[in-house]
Amino acid sequence: MSIEVVNIAKTFHTFRALRGVSLKIEAGELVALLGPSGSGKTTLLRIIAGLEQPDEGSGPILFDGEEMGHRAVGERQVGFVFQHYALFRHMTVFENVAFGLRVRPRKTRPTDAEVAEKVHALLRLVHLDSLFDRYPSQLSGGQRQRVALARSLAVEPKVLLLDEPFGALDAKVRQELRRWLRRLHDDIGVTSVFVTHDQEEALEVADRIVVMNEGTIEQVGTPDEVFHRPATEFVMKFLGNVNLFHGRVGGGKVQFAGVSADVPEGSVEDGAPLLSARVFVRPHELDLSLTPAGRGSFPAKVTRIHSAGPVVRLELEAETGEQVFAHIDHLRFQALGLSEGSRVFLLPRDLKLFTEDFSV
Amino acid sequence: MASASAWMRSVTPPQGRSVATTESAAVRWLLVAVAVGFLLLFLLAPLVAVFAEAFSAGLGAFLAALVDPDALSAVCLTLLVAGIAVPLNTIFGIAAAWAIAKFNFFGKNLLVTLIDLPLAVSPVISGLIYVLLFGRSGYLGPWLAAHDIKILFAAPGIVLATMFITFPFVARELIPLMQAQGTDDEEAARGLGATGWQTFLRVTLPNIKWGVLYGIVLCNARAMGEFGAVSVVSGHIRGETNTMPLHVEILYNEYNTAAAFAVASLLAVLALVTLVLKTVLEWKSARAHARPDIATAEEVRV
Numbered sequence: 001m002s003i004e005v006v007n008i009a010k011t012f013h014t015f016r017a018l019r020g021v022s023l024k025i026e027a028g029e030l031v032a033l034l035g036p037s038g039s040g041k042t043t044l045l046r047i048i049a050g051l052e053q054p055d056e057g058s059g060p061i062l063f064d065g066e067e068m069g070h071r072a073v074g075e076r077q078v079g080f081v082f083q084h085y086a087l088f089r090h091m092t093v094f095e096n097v098a099f100g101l102r103v104r105p106r107k108t109r110p111t112d113a114e115v116a117e118k119v120h121a122l123l124r125l126v127h128l129d130s131l132f133d134r135y136p137s138q139l140s141g142g143q144r145q146r147v148a149l150a151r152s153l154a155v156e157p158k159v160l161l162l163d164e165p166f167g168a169l170d171a172k173v174r175q176e177l178r179r180w181l182r183r184l185h186d187d188i189g190v191t192s193v194f195v196t197h198d199q200e201e202a203l204e205v206a207d208r209i210v211v212m213n214e215g216t217i218e219q220v221g222t223p224d225e226v227f228h229r230p231a232t233e234f235v236m237k238f239l240g241n242v243n244l245f246h247g248r249v250g251g252g253k254v255q256f257a258g259v260s261a262d263v264p265e266g267s268v269e270d271g272a273p274l275l276s277a278r279v280f281v282r283p284h285e286l287d288l289s290l291t292p293a294g295r296g297s298f299p300a301k302v303t304r305i306h307s308a309g310p311v312v313r314l315e316l317e318a319e320t321g322e323q324v325f326a327h328i329d330h331l332r333f334q335a336l337g338l339s340e341g342s343r344v345f346l347l348p349r350d351l352k353l354f355t356e357d358f359s360v
Numbered sequence: 361m362a363s364a365s366a367w368m369r370s371v372t373p374p375q376g377r378s379v380a381t382t383e384s385a386a387v388r389w390l391l392v393a394v395a396v397g398f399l400l401l402f403l404l405a406p407l408v409a410v411f412a413e414a415f416s417a418g419l420g421a422f423l424a425a426l427v428d429p430d431a432l433s434a435v436c437l438t439l440l441v442a443g444i445a446v447p448l449n450t451i452f453g454i455a456a457a458w459a460i461a462k463f464n465f466f467g468k469n470l471l472v473t474l475i476d477l478p479l480a481v482s483p484v485i486s487g488l489i490y491v492l493l494f495g496r497s498g499y500l501g502p503w504l505a506a507h508d509i510k511i512l513f514a515a516p517g518i519v520l521a522t523m524f525i526t527f528p529f530v531a532r533e534l535i536p537l538m539q540a541q542g543t544d545d546e547e548a549a550r551g552l553g554a555t556g557w558q559t560f561l562r563v564t565l566p567n568i569k570w571g572v573l574y575g576i577v578l579c580n581a582r583a584m585g586e587f588g589a590v591s592v593v594s595g596h597i598r599g600e601t602n603t604m605p606l607h608v609e610i611l612y613n614e615y616n617t618a619a620a621f622a623v624a625s626l627l628a629v630l631a632l633v634t635l636v637l638k639t640v641l642e643w644k645s646a647r648a649h650a651r652p653d654i655a656t657a658e659e660v661r662v
Contacts, residue, residue: 051547074553086544090566090648100552103562155552 001158001191002027003048006059010043010052017043019215022059025193025208030185032202033195035212036238041195042163044212048193049073049080049161063158076159079152079190083164085144087136093147094119094132100155122150125184142173149181153188162194166201178205199239203227211235233278233354242280243324249277249353257318261296263353280352283325284311287347288336297347300324302338314338316346410628413621425611425619426626433599434607434623437515441590441603442583445522449579453530454572458564460531461538462546475531478524486524487592490517513595518603521589526582530575537571538564570645577641581634585627 003025010018018040025031033041046052048061050073061068068076087096097119101110110118123129126146136144145165152160165181166174182205185192196202202209203223211218211226211234219231230236237244247256254263256279287293304315312333316324324346328336338344383391415422425431459465460472478486492498494511504511511517545567549559565572587605594601602610604627611620 049551051551073547073551074555078551080548080551082544082548084544086548088545088549088563088566099549099554099562103549103552103554103558151548151552 001064002062003159003191003193004060004062004065005044005048006062008044008047008058008061009055010040010047010058011055016215018047018054020058021212021215021217023210023217023220025191027064027191028189030182030192030194030205030207032206032209033193033212034197034199034202034209034238036197038214039212040215041197041210041212045161045163045193045195048159049078050076051080077155077157079149079155079157079160081145081148081152081160081162081165083167085136085148085168087144087147087151089136092133092135093123093128093139096136096147097122097151097154099151118154119150122153125153126150140173141169142177145169145177149184153190157190160190160192162192164195164197166196166198174201181205203239211238213238230352233280236280236352236354241283241325243283243286243322245279245281245322247277247279249275249355254279254351254353257298257322258320259296259298261348261351275355277353277355280354281348281350283313283327285348285350286324286326286328287349288314288326288328288332288338288344289347290336290344292345293347297345300344300346302340302342302344305338305340307333316344318346407628410621410624413617414625416621417618421618422622422625425616425622428619430599430602431607431619431623434602434604435626437518437602438584438604440515441519441522442580444519445526445583446576446580449523449526450530450572450576452527453534453575453579454568456531457534457538457568458560460535461541462543472535475528475535478526479528483525483586483588484592487521487589490521490524490589490593512593513597513601515601517593518590518601521593522583522586525586525589526579529579529582530572533571533575533578534568537568541567570641570648574638574641574645577634577637581630584630 004023006022008018008021009016017038021040021044023044033044035041043052047054050068050071054061054069063076073080088099091099098115101115101118104110120129120132123132126149128143128146128150131139131143136147139147149162149165162181166177169177178201181194194205206223208220208222209226210220213234219226219235221229221231226235227239230239236242245256247254249255249263252263253260254277255261256277287297289297292299298318298320300316300318302314303317306313306315307330311327311329314326314328316326318324326346336342336344456471456475460468491512493500494504494517495501496505501512511520545563546559549563550556554562584603585605586603587609590603591606591609594603594606596602596606596610598610604623608620608624608627611617611623
């Protein structure tokens with residue numbers, strides 16, 4: 001089922017959580033709402049679910065083109081998974097999953113045998129069938145999260161909404177569970193939206209990412225698009241590490257850190273007066289060499305080396321004073337024979353420019 | 361290895377307590393002795409005295425004092441008053457706590473303050489408020505007299521005064537508990553298609569049941585033991601409008617000490633039962649709410 005929201009605004013007292021957000025999610029997609037806390041991502045999710053009412057004057061909330069704004073949460077056929085699971089602690093795992101079936105009106109309520117069959121099928125789906133008679137307090141965080149998911153699927157939702165589904169889990173369980181969620185989504189194909197503040201999680205799991213900031217949408221795109229072609233400075237900074245240089249752009253050139261480089265992919269400002277610009281280079285897009293490597297390279301001094309981990313992370317100081325981070329692989333690091341205090345030349349392989357009103 | 365285990369012993373304090381919060385044995389014994397001595401002198405000694413006095417004229421006199429018609433009438437009235445006031449206050453208390461903990465509305469802080477009012481006001485004043493309202497020269501007195509409705513100096517007045525005094529117990533017990541639990545469970549239930557009533561019965565009520573019982577126990581103890589407010593509105597009509605505490609006072613004023621303490625011993629037993637129930641319920645609710653992502657009931661109550 002597709003979801004479309006148009007011009008949704010929400011204000012809590014004086015805090016504007018959403019400032020006119022419009023978004024379309026296609027049927028069967030797995031979409032991440034990504035942003036820092038206070039960006040409005042959870043509020044948007046709760047408004048889609050019907051747990052929160054948008055402000056007066058907001059546009060419609062459409063499921064497959066059908067207006068849902070006036071319907072209560074129970075009538076929207078959404079499955080909602082809470083950050084802290086919200087499992088009913090006085091009920092067993094079985095009863096938690098069965099809840100949505102048992103509260104149906106008498107006419108449509110399934111028999112006990114039907115309930116049992118369905119609940120066990122769902123528990124097998126989330127690999128928890130053996131724990132059906134446990135109480136939530138006897139489960140680990142990851143197991144609780146899977147019970148919450150099974151419970152929300154019991155009502156056969158057309159849309160699955162997950163609020164920070166892995167937020168309360170430790171790093172290792174988190175990684176396993178998000179791969180599992182991706183596979184589960186591919187199996188059952190229900191339109192799913194999840195909220196996260198972890199860019200790595202969004203990049204790994206989602207078909208499309210909606211990057212949010214201060215109640216607005218900064219960019220909507222595939223993980224590749226938002227990572228490699230960020231539409232705004234915020235997206236650039238939020239998705240991965242960056243080095244920031246203050247420079248000037250004009251005449252097809254950009255000047256920063258004492259060097260001049262071509263503005264990538266054709267200049268939009270050819271012949272214009274010099275504009276101040278912010279230049280972003282990701283740490284893994286910096287080449288290191290011991291001698292100057294062409295016009296675009298600039299000298300720097302290594303101040304710190306972190307060599308534990310899959311890449312060597314270097315902290316450097318450019319001659320113009322900026323602190324620079326570079327990530328290089330271990331082979332290259334050994335070939336260069338670097339130590340703290342070494343002098344090197346840095347060559348950006350790729351860079352992103354943002355001025356006040358345009359970006360390249 | 362040997363040196364390592366010796367080191368472990370030297371830094372690991374007994375029973376898992378940290379070195380920083382452990383006092384010397386002398387200080388610990390002194391503190392315990394002071395606390396126990398105080399309890400013995402001011403709490404246990406009076407309790408023993410009550411039972412000693414009750415049986416001072418022998419078992420026969422004790423039983424006679426209890427089966428005396430006036431005493432039986434007082435016991436019945438006390439049970440009637442508690443039987444009405446406690447269930448009603450339980451319903452009001454749950455409703456008030458539900459409204460305060462789960463919804464935001466204008467005047468919420470005022471409501472919270474009002475719930476505490478009976479605890480802040482002297483019980484005698486509470487009783488006088490009812491005299492002012494329902495008394496012969498009170499605001500509603502003439503209308504009540506015209507319609508032949510007796511409230512003051514009758515059971516209805518005693519019930520009303522008791523309800524006023526005991527209103528906060530259930531509500532105050534539940535508000536922090538329900539606030540700490542938040543509204544996620546209810547939202548989850550609604551999202552799964554439960555109606556408001558189903559959500560309350562199947563999710564909210566089981567979550568707060570130990571808190572409710574705890575509130576009921578405290579509310580009941582106070583309802584049966586209340587003296588000040590009831591004394592003002594009762595009129596002290598023997599065999600008609602005397603509750604157990606009022607009956608004890610009357611017997612005492614008549615120098616019938618043994619009978620007074622016999623009835624008083626019933627109230628003391630009630631207090632002991634209350635204490636046991638309270639301890640059991642606190643233990644149960646602490647266990648029920650021991651969940652890693654939520655504070656325990658003990659922490660919430662502080």
